[in-house]
Amino acid sequence: MSSPSPVLSTIILVFALQAILLSALVFFKQPKNQSNIFLSLLIFFYALMALNIAFINVLIRFDSFEIFRYFQLELLYGIGPALYFYTKSISNPNFRFKKQDYLHFLPLVLEFIFYRTAFYRLGAEGMYQSPSHTYTKIYLGEQWLGILSISIYTILAFRLLIKHQNWLKQRYSNLEKKSLNWLKLPVIFYGSFWISWNILTELDRFIFDEELRKYYFLPSFAGLAIVSCWIAFKSYTFSTPEPTEQNKKLNTKAEPSLNLEKYAKRIQHHMETEKPYLDPDLNLSQLANQLNMNSKQVSQTINTCFEKNFYEYVNEYKVKYFIQKVNASEQEKYTLLSLAYDCGFKSKSTFNDSFKKITGKTPTEYIKKLKKESESMHSVD
Template identity: 35%
Template sequence: MNFQVNLYAFVLLFAFLQGLFYVYQFCKRGFSEERASDFWLAGLILALCITNIPSMLGFMGIYILGQDWWFFPQDTGLIIGPLVYFYLKTQTNAQFKFNAVDYWHFLPYVVYFFYHLLVFLSGKEGVDWWAQRIHNPFQLGNLHSVTEIVSLLVYTILSLRLYRRYRRWLPTERSDTEAMLLNWYKNFLALIVLGVVSAQVLYVLGFFVSIAYWDDWILRAIVAFNICYISFNGYLQPQPHRLIFDTNIPMESNFGSANLETAIKKTEKPDPVELEIWCKKVEVVVQTEKLYLNPELTLSDLSAKLNSNNSWVSYVINTGFQKNFNDFVNAFRVADFQEKVIDPKLSHYTLLALAYECGFNSKSTFNRAVKKATGELPSALVTKK
């Protein structure tokens, strides 16, 4: 054994150690803050670290996992997809509960793990006999590789669909969307796709040319980059306790009001007079109680104030004001800002300070909302005083 730490090994080792550090940090925060998403992300990072161990040791000159222990269950590819998917579910829904049906997502990995573990425990002679008589003749290794690639592609698609649905839902429920957009997650999914495509290319090339051990480093480097990327960005993500994106509830539900004697069905058009009355109710309660000053105001908060339900209030805002909830609330904040920015008593305030006074909680959201409502940047409004 010629132990060494060259540049190839160092890159994988660095990502591995950083991954283990963040696994500990995520678990620690998960317990202290009761964040289920932290445990899923810790599991994902750990799975990525484990799948890189054979290559990392190999580039160090340690080949035991690739030789004597080659049948040891060291590949976590079948569990990465479900972990990516369930992290998103728990990150976007603080009340998500893992139920019995969800265990089926992990069945392929469980089958792989115990199959390899049982054969491995039979000893080297048992492994050699099984490989020669069963594993290799029936192409079980190739079947596993194909299943792994399909699994990653399927769960990447499922995650992307869920992510897009979440992004469409967020402005209809929250007035503070900036910190909850999960922009980094889309980039992470793109890296997963890159890794899957790279694995496919190497797999297909293996049928025509001999793939050197060093050629596999590119794929492992992508995994290492993923470990560093999701560790850092995932740890920075906030998770408001009231963020509840329930995928079991359809995006479009029947419209109804708790104050109405009969529910208005989705296929029916509400009375224009009634709609106008409700528009006035919504506008008055937001304005008089200054609900927009709450930077974390949600559609549920507004519905509770009106003794109504989310679907009806959302319909009133979308139809009556031709806006989603986020734009509707931000319009009140922008109007308040326009009044405050010309108030001589507040001339010592910075624009950002005024924005916070009006209910905004980020500079980018503030700039975007003002631009959308007035067609100008906040600084342009100051010059018009």
């Protein structure tokens, strides 16, 4: 444990308590929302962790640390399931929490009971005794299992986010307002905090013999409390957008019965002649309807013959069309962004990312290179 700091302990105490109160408001926010329930639990458990640290420091300062063993607040086993089910709720609106899912929170109940027994009190105190108490191994085992639990659920949550992002790219050319944005921020923050915290503490333990602990321990939890409070406030004031419907998963593996080469020529001809990519909201279903094909056929063809997902395939056409306009010197009449919008892009970030991925340069770098080549040709003439 780091040395007590009245200022940092006060900051943690104030913001952690506010985060807990706000998490309750998120929990009861109307209309009832499954993702809000799990987010409120996630905020509550992390704020409780921070509050636990502040409580310890206050007791140490008043030389009453022994009281803490009777009021342990930390609940490690609730963090992982709350993070996982929150991620599942925002990434799949068809998901419904079932009775058997409560089993994920059973370790949380057992943890709460464990902290009220002599196994915890004597085991935790035994860490500072020589030889250590018999129950100390039980206490350490419970703590390490808690750390393992959060780590596994965090990895599963990140996998769900990545899977959802890939799902979107198979169906939409424009991910604006579909990529969860604010909703995935709690997952990224809490997941990254947990992973970074464990890496930092282990490096400090094995390399620096915990000498760095006094510099990062309390500041980290102060940051956790402040950000938790902010996330709780934003969650309470945030209007949940309409969820993106997730239909049956597309099978993107090629089937021998599908004449993919014929479909590829058909799709390519349609893209080059009709330019459907100029519609910034073009999606897989719309393109399939235009081609009188089904979504599965279009998706398999793009994935197999062009080795791209729908998002990459459509945006590549937009970038090529933008380059055509630039080569025709149209950028001299319009700004780059307005030209990008004319080519079917709907956001600056998507345009920049797609352009850099395809050409290896930013739009500005590409145009500068084009101007240099043009000047070189004129100078030779």
